[in-house]
Amino acid sequence: MHDLLPSLVLDSLRDRYLAGVADAEAFFDLHRADEDSVSGALGQSIAMRDPVVFSSSEGTYVVKIDYRKIRGRGPGAPERKYGSDGLFQIEIADQLGAVILRKGLVFQSKMNWRGKKTDLYKQAVLMETKFGGGLIVDFSSTGYKACTALAAIESRGSRPIAEKLGAMRPLGQFLSRDFLDCSIGKKGLFFDPVSERFYLENYFVSGVHLITTSIMVMRDGAA
Structure with a gap:
């Protein structure tokens, strides 16, 4: 990412992610009814109302973060097939819309993860197998913590x-x-x-929560 975006843009995104998570944590009690509600509130907290334009000697960049909940419940839902119920993703494109980079990070939501959870272990195995990794996100009143799918596998689902x-x-x-x-x-x-x-290599995966960071490179800094 450092070879594509200047520090100005990356630092802004870091601040936005940190602030968004902090805001979601502060209002946890309002959404703690279930994992789906808390995941949605997290997405809304990270999302930006309007695009932000950054200009520097390296170029001009338009940054937007949005959230949407998409269909994926019922038979064949992603949580059952792939162990995930959402995705953080980044897309960098040029001013003509040609994609420079796309990357995604699947996540599985949990509420107040305590002790050992066999289902969590199985979900982590699916994420690691299908996507080469992911996050287990634990929502609680004491803060939002996470570990990689690989760590959840190594711990056999034990917090x-x-x-x-x-x-x-x-x-x-x-x-x-x-x-x-x-x-x-x-x-x-x-x-x-x-x-x-969701698209990965040669197969599609339906999903639920989508938190997207989009960056458009408007012009090269040397232009």
């Missing part, structure tokens, strides 16, 4: 073991650091708005 391994970290850190620094997430994983499905 105490994941904590002992040092795998649980604030969600804001995962998004603002690991995701933007490309240490997590998969290139080529993206939501197709026409078919309303």
Whole structure:
């Protein structure tokens, strides 16, 4: 990501992700009825009302973050088939709409994860197998924490073991650091708005919660 976007843009995105997660945590009690409600509130908190334009010697960039809940419940829903119920994604395109980079990070939501959860372990295995990774996000009144799907597998779905391994970290850190620094997430994983499905290599995956960061490079800095 550093080779495509200047620090000005990356730092702004880091701040936005951190602030969005913090806002969602502050209003957790209003949405704690179920995982679906809390996931939606998180997406709305991170989303931006209007695009923001950044100009520097390196170029001009238009940044937009949006959230939408898309169809995917019932038979064949993504949580059952692929262990995930949402996706953080980034798209960088030029001013003509040609895609420069697409990457996505699937996530599975949990509420007040305590003890050992066999279903969580199975969901993590599916995410690791189908997408090469993902996040387990635990929503609670004490803050939003997460670990990678691989860490959930290594701990066999046990929160105490994941904590002992040092795998649980604030969600804001995962998004603002690991995701933007490309240490997590998969290139080529993206939501197709026409078919309303996620696309990865040669197969489609229907989904539920979609949090999209879009960056358009309007001109080269040397122009």
